[in-house]
Amino acid sequence: MENRVEEFRKQMGLKQDEFAQAIKVSRQTVSSIENGKYNPSLELAFTIADFFDKSIEEIFIHQKRKEQNENE
Numbered sequence: 001m002e003n004r005v006e007e008f009r010k011q012m013g014l015k016q017d018e019f020a021q022a023i024k025v026s027r028q029t030v031s032s033i034e035n036g037k038y039n040p041s042l043e044l045a046f047t048i049a050d051f052f053d054k055s056i057e058e059i060f061i062h063q064k065r066k067e068q069n070e071n072e
Helices: 005-011 016-023 027-034 042-052 066-071
Strands: none
Touching: 005 027, 016 027, 016 042
């Protein structure tokens, strides 16, 4: 799943560790989310969206699997 966490974090002038502290996770978790190596829980996704005052859909871009699209 792609996301815009890094983009919004940088717009606010925050370093990864500052953002991590604000949302109560580790800097490594923020790094993994930004790099697409970790998908946050729904609760954490809402926390991130609330922090940026955005909807989840504005931050996290869900793309349906190719085979799902072919079956529709």
